[in-house]
Amino acid sequence: xxxxxxxxxxxxxxxxxxxxxIAAFVWRTITYNQTQQGEETSLTCQLSTTGCLVKSSNxxxxxxxxxxxxxxxxxxxxxxxxxxVKPVGIVEGVSMYMGSVPVVFTKNDRGWQxxxxxxxxxxxxxxxxxxxxxxxxxxxxxxxxxx
Numbered sequence: 324x325x326x327x328x329x330x331x332x333x334x335x336x337x338x339x340x341x342x343x344x345i346a347a348f349v350w351r352t353i354t355y356n357q358t359q360q361g362e363e364t365s366l367t368c369q370l371s372t373t374g375c376l377v378k379s380s381n382x383x384x385x386x387x388x389x390x391x392x393x394x395x396x397x398x399x400x401x402x403x404x405x406x407x408v409k410p411v412g413i414v415e416g417v418s419m420y421m422g423s424v425p426v427v428f429t430k431n432d433r434g435w436q437x438x439x440x441x442x443x444x445x446x447x448x449x450x451x452x453x454x455x456x457x458x459x460x461x462x463x464x465x466x467x468x469x470x
């Protein structure tokens with residue numbers, strides 16, 4: 324294809340197209356909201372055998388470990404009290420991503436009991452988070468597992 328002469332009409336088309344593209348880019352940049360859905364409504368707590376303590380308000384959530392020792396490659400059991408809605412849980416590494424581990428929940432007389440196993444890490448201690456969803460509530464429970 325041979326090169327064509329740049330006429331006034333073609334120059335005007337190029338300039339109009341560039342103005343439209345730049346305007347769309349600037350509008351999208353200004354109106355972009357970076358918050359992820361659910362993050363602003365989720366509770367974050369430190370999970371232990373006595374409960375899940377929310378640091379900002381010192382309230383305890385009805386989630387606790389049944390397992391006394393938290394070891395890698397061994398079953399870990401948690402208890403969620405007083406609820407009729409089955410929770411959904413995923414365990415993920417905080418200090419290092421090691422995949423997502425599903426939590427299997429079964430109903431018992433106190434509520435729901437969940438069981439999962441985290442893989443061993445090269446570090447002696449690793450921080451994990453259980454992301455529990457129940458109805459419209461999201462809870463992030465942090466805990467530490469030893470090798």
